[in-house]
Amino acid sequence: MKKTDIKSLTLGELSVLLGELGQPVFRARQIYKWLHQKMVCSFDEMSDLSLNLREQLKELFYINAVSIQRKLVSKLDGTTKYLMKLSDGQLIEAVLMRYKYGNSVCISTQAGCRMGCKFCASTLRGRERNLLPSEMLDEIMAVARDTGERVSHAVLMGIGEPLDNYDNVVRFLELLSSPDGMNMSLRHVSLSTCGLVDRIYDLMELNLGLTLSISLHAPNDEIRSRIMPVNRKWKVDELLDACRRYFDKTGRRISFEYTLIDGVNDSERCARELASKLRGMNCHVNLIPVNNVRETAFRKSSQLSIRQFQEVLTKQKINATIRRELGADINAACGQLRYEQAES
Incomplete structure (x- = not known):
């Protein structure tokens, strides 16, 4: 049975x-x-x-329970990166980040990813399978058990595309926020997507109160389609229209993730075009230096270019900040540790 x-x-x-x-x-x-x-x-x-x-x-x-296979602790800020094994041997990653407001865990939602973003290590071996709700929960629980500390925030921004595992992710959010369970407020949860527009509309109707974070990474279709295959199905304007409707329905400000890649999307022209696209939206832009992944040719923009990009946005009244690089000495961005382990 x-x-x-x-x-x-x-x-x-x-x-x-x-x-x-x-x-x-x-x-x-x-x-x-x-x-x-x-x-x-x-x-x-x-x-x-x-x-x-x-x-x-x-x-x-x-009872599903992930096991911790490897643990890297940053000497710079205490950020902790975990390589975890699922019951069938699949490997995933989770990252513990400590902030003044509490502990946040960035979790994976799939073993691998099929979205094909050119700068991301998570997609190098494709998608193996979706994670079950219990497995996503247990990433958080494994960190809590390991540290003996409470986890107050969750970020669905690890390996995988959360909206490509929509039903399991929605069930996970229901369990996570249950008063008889971990009772985590969904206002303390951020879900990052590369832009599956149909699922954004589905999520909008649930009005869960979470923060929707869009991995945008380009101001136009020419650049975005080159580095993010999902844009060939849903263009930038379609995605931004879905974001506007999401805000109108939920009242929750949209966060845009913009990874700056040297010579690809970090020019002043790109910044001005992005500001024009986002003008009038209730949003925040998170500027992120790209992680250097040896299997790709993409390299991190200079600090000067990043600051100049931010300056263009703020002058155009777009709220933009540069993400503090947590765990820089341990390659804390998800996907790299799993890929290295699989290749060894």
Whole structure:
């Protein structure tokens, strides 16, 4: 008999299944809290359940738990990068970032990625599979267990395209924010997408309160289509129109990620064109120096070019900041560690 992934079940679904076993209503909440608050990895740890019930649970369900394979800690700022293994041997990455407002974990949503962005290490081996809701949860739980510290914020910006794993990601967000679970406010969650416009509209209708972050990286179709294949399906103007509608529906300011690549998208002309495209939008632009990946020819823009790009945007009344490079000494951007491990 195929076992059920118990940590991917909502409290309501778990209640129904336990009811079929003749268990009282409160039992589901009890088990749910063991899984999502106490973050146990086995049924044997559920010490206030009878031995008979624990054996029943083992027969019907399994508990997904990722294992930490490698851990790199930045000597510069304490940022910690994790290489994690899933139950089938697939490798993913997560990054712990410490801020004054709390601990944030950047998680992966897929093992690999099929979006094909030319400057990104995550896509070099393509997409192996989607992550389950329980596996995304357990990235956060594994970090919390390892550090003994609470995680208050989550960023879906690791390996994979979250909206390419839409159903599992939406279920993950429901579980993450459950009052009987980790109870993380979705206002503390940021979801980054390369621009799957149809799914942006789907997400808009859910009005979850999270921050939508768009990996834009270019001000026009010519440049963006060259470095981001997704733009061949949804052009820049289509994407920006979806962003405007998202804000109108949710009231949540859009964040645009703009990775600066030397000689590709970092000119003053690009900055002026970007400012023109974004004028009048309630948005924020996050300027990011590209990570040097040896398998690509792209290189980081100079600090002078980055500052000049920012200056053009701010003069045009576009809110723009330069992202502080966390974990620069450990290559904390997702994808590189996984790729190196797979190639070794």
